[in-house]
Structures are given as C-alpha cells and as structure tokens.
Amino acid sequence: MSRWSAIVGYSLVGAATQLVWLNFAGVTTVAAAHYAVSETAIGWLAQVFPLLYVVLSIPCGLALDRWFRPALLAGAALTAIGAVIRLGGDHFGWLLAGQLICAVAQPLVLNAVTGITGRYLAVKDRATGIAVGTASIFAGMLLAFLLSAVFPDSLQTMLVVTAAFCVLALVVLAAALRTPGPHAAVVPAVPRAVFAALRTAWSDPLVRRLCVLAVFPFGVFVALSTFAQPLLEPAGVTSTTASIILLLNVVAGVLGSALLPIYAARHHAESPYLVTALALTVVSCLLLAFLPSTATALITITLIGLVLLPALPIVLELVERRTPDAEGTAAGLIWLSGNLGGLLAATAVGLLVNHPRYAFLLLAALPLAAIPGAQTLRHHLTPATR
Structure with a gap:
C-alpha cells in the first residue's frame, strides 16, 4: 500500500x-x-x-x-x-x-x-x-x-x-x-546505529561511484545557471533572453525529471540513459563554444535541462534500492558531492567568464570525463539493485 x-x-x-x-x-x-x-x-x-x-x-x-x-x-x-x-x-x-x-x-x-x-x-x-x-x-x-x-x-x-x-x-x-509510513523499518535503539549508516553507505562501491558521478552533472547545471547570461552576452544574447532560456531549462528539467527516470527504472536503462545524457550535454556545450547564438543557446540549454536534470532522480533511486537501511545518509553523500561539484565548477567558470569559449569547453569536458564512469555502472547494478 x-x-x-x-x-x-x-x-x-x-x-x-x-x-x-x-x-x-x-x-x-x-x-x-x-x-x-x-x-x-x-x-x-x-x-x-x-x-x-x-x-x-x-x-x-x-x-x-x-x-x-x-x-x-x-x-x-x-x-x-x-x-x-x-x-x-x-x-x-x-x-x-x-x-x-x-x-x-x-x-x-x-x-x-x-x-x-x-x-x-x-x-x-x-x-x-x-x-x-x-x-x-x-x-x-x-x-x-x-x-x-x-x-x-x-x-x-x-x-x-x-x-x-x-x-x-x-x-x-x-x-x-501524523503516523509512521506503512513500509518504515524498525531502527535499532543503539546510538552507534546512527554512525553505522555512514559506514554502510560509504562501504558500497556503487554509492561511492555515484558520488563521483554526481559531481559532473551538478557542476554543469550550477555553473550554467550562474553564468549563462554573461557567457552568452558577447554572442548578442540579451539578459532578458538569457533569463527566458534559463527558465525553459528548468521547465524542461521538471518535465524530464517527472518522466524519464520512471522509464529508465522500468526498462533497467539507468546506465545507458546517463551515458546518453552526458554525451548530449558534451555536444551542447561544444556548440555553445563554437557556434554561440540565441538560437543555439535556446536549443542546447533547454536540451541540457531536459536530459541532465533527470540524472539526479535516477541516481537517488539507485541509492534508495541499494541502501534501504541507510538511504538518508547515502542521499546526503550524493547531495554533498553534487553541491561540492557545483561550487567547484561555478568557481572555475567564473574565472573564465570573460572568455566564453574556454568556459563552455570546460563545461563540455566535465560530462565527457563522467561518461566512462556512467558506462561502468552496469557492472555494479546487481539483480537486487535493478
């Protein structure tokens, strides 16, 4: 129920x-x-x-x-x-x-x-x-x-x-x-059980790999959300237009996050989906680096929102299935990694804000570096995780 x-x-x-x-x-x-x-x-x-x-x-x-x-x-x-x-x-x-x-x-x-x-x-x-x-x-x-x-x-x-x-x-x-959930597990009353959750979560190789993987999509999204307007300005994209593009990015992300993770989970396609999303993000950032324009920004940034933001619920759903006794701590590790990635990526892109091409090339390099890790996820997905 x-x-x-x-x-x-x-x-x-x-x-x-x-x-x-x-x-x-x-x-x-x-x-x-x-x-x-x-x-x-x-x-x-x-x-x-x-x-x-x-x-x-x-x-x-x-x-x-x-x-x-x-x-x-x-x-x-x-x-x-x-x-x-x-x-x-x-x-x-x-x-x-x-x-x-x-x-x-x-x-x-x-x-x-x-x-x-x-x-x-x-x-x-x-x-x-x-x-x-x-x-x-x-x-x-x-x-x-x-x-x-x-x-x-x-x-x-x-x-x-x-x-x-x-x-x-x-x-x-x-x-x-008002009442506990019908599927809530009984939590031991031993205080050390709290810290055992951290050991349980971090000892899982899939959780560690997902933590590393979370750094990259978070980094791209946060950096792009923070600096899209000044990076696109030299290409003639006005601040009003940039705001509309970022709004469409989030709208697409909401729709994608509500639908695509469900498809990936039902078809056991988490790893292929993440690889595809990362590859499309690489191509989108390269287009922004070499062919910046209002039309390019509208298409690519909306596409990034549609395919990249759903990576978060996909990763979190894998964590929930893998660590049912420590899902809060495991989710915390994912969010920690993602926020850290966002801070680092935004800082790096901020240093390149006056050099848009190099900034977008950096943003292309981040998901490119994550593709091998996403490809190997399937080796860590046991039948129980699937």
Whole structure:
C-alpha cells in the first residue's frame, strides 16, 4: 500500500526550500538597491545554501536515518520559520538571518527524498515517487523565477507569498506524517546505529561511484545557471533572453525529471540513459563554444535541462534500492558531492567568464570525463539493485 499524501506534502516542502533559496536570483539588482547593499551581498543570500549543505549534508542524513519523521518535520518547520523571519523588517539583516535558518533546513529536506518514498510507498511506486519528489525541487526553482518576474518591484509582496507557501507546505506535510509510513523499518535503539549508516553507505562501491558521478552533472547545471547570461552576452544574447532560456531549462528539467527516470527504472536503462545524457550535454556545450547564438543557446540549454536534470532522480533511486537501511545518509553523500561539484565548477567558470569559449569547453569536458564512469555502472547494478 502506498500513501501518496506524504509525497504531496514532501513535494511542497521540497519546492519551498528552492523557492527561498532563489527568491532573489531574478531581482538581484533591484534587491541591492532596495536594501542599500552590493549585488555581491544579495548573491550571498543564495550562496549560503550550497556552502552550508556541504557542511551539514552528512549530519542531516544521519539524523534522517535515525529519526526520520522528526528530522524531516524540523526541516520543514525551519524553512517556514526562516521565510517568516525575513518579514521581520525592511533591512538586509532580517533577510540574511532568515536565509541562514532556511539553509540549515535544506539538507534535512532534500536528503529525505529517498527516505520518504521508502517509508510511504510500495516498492513498485518508489521510482515514480522519487521522480515526483525531485521534480518538485526543480519546480520550486521555477516558482522562484516566476515570482521574481511577477513582483520585480514589490519585494515585500514576494516575500509574503513565499512565507505563506512555506507555512502551507509545513501544514500539509505535518498532516501527512501524523503516523509512521506503512513500509518504515524498525531502527535499532543503539546510538552507534546512527554512525553505522555512514559506514554502510560509504562501504558500497556503487554509492561511492555515484558520488563521483554526481559531481559532473551538478557542476554543469550550477555553473550554467550562474553564468549563462554573461557567457552568452558577447554572442548578442540579451539578459532578458538569457533569463527566458534559463527558465525553459528548468521547465524542461521538471518535465524530464517527472518522466524519464520512471522509464529508465522500468526498462533497467539507468546506465545507458546517463551515458546518453552526458554525451548530449558534451555536444551542447561544444556548440555553445563554437557556434554561440540565441538560437543555439535556446536549443542546447533547454536540451541540457531536459536530459541532465533527470540524472539526479535516477541516481537517488539507485541509492534508495541499494541502501534501504541507510538511504538518508547515502542521499546526503550524493547531495554533498553534487553541491561540492557545483561550487567547484561555478568557481572555475567564473574565472573564465570573460572568455566564453574556454568556459563552455570546460563545461563540455566535465560530462565527457563522467561518461566512462556512467558506462561502468552496469557492472555494479546487481539483480537486487535493478
């Protein structure tokens, strides 16, 4: 028996974390002028999220494996509290305080995507549940872009709408998690069992390989999302057009994440899919390097969103099947690797922002380097994992 209400509640909270994270991505200049700070300071409202994720990912994964429902609800509550704190006053300090609280909450929520499906869905529905949960995370990014477009000159209204969404998400999730999931395993009461989850997850060669693999698609997506506009500007792509292209990138990613991982799981095609997605990303980045234009950017960046973002739910679904007793910690390792890859790739591309061709060549090299690892995944996929 599957309890889909839990997935609905989780999806809302997952979207809320991304909404808070990227609230100011589309209104950086307006927000800097409004709060009398630099654009760099506004950028830090988003940067604290991946930075704290790298630090907190493993502890939060351990907490989820040991105390799943309380830990997930704490993440949802902290997200709502942080969003409400940002309404405390028309001053940058309130924003930063709220963002820091929400950044602490994010790994408690995102690391739970495999745990929520493993506890509340039957085995046959778990690939779909992970796809839906992950797609909702990308949908939260889309919602952030839409709100900044609807309220470009009314930041307070945008913050109020965001806070209301976060509180609603908390209420729905709390109602759905009133009782343990029908498939929840009994967790030993020995404290050392918490740390055993880390040993269990990291000792698995498939999990280690997936951690390495996650660095590359995360890196490309984060770097491209951060620097697409300045990299495309020399080719005549306006900032407005670049924003539309990035929006289509996320829309395509939401659709792809909701559909393609389910197909890959049902046909045992995880490894071939990842190889194909990485190869298409390489070709897309090479086209951007040597034939940059509005049309090229529109086609290739949308394609990257469609095929590359679904790699995350595919990897997470493999982890859930492989480590059912430590899925929170294993998911934390995947998210940690991905966020670290995003930070490193974005930093490297940022150094090349005035040399677009070399930046896009670097972005092509990342998925190219990951293809051999994706090809060998099939050797680690046991019948139980499939």
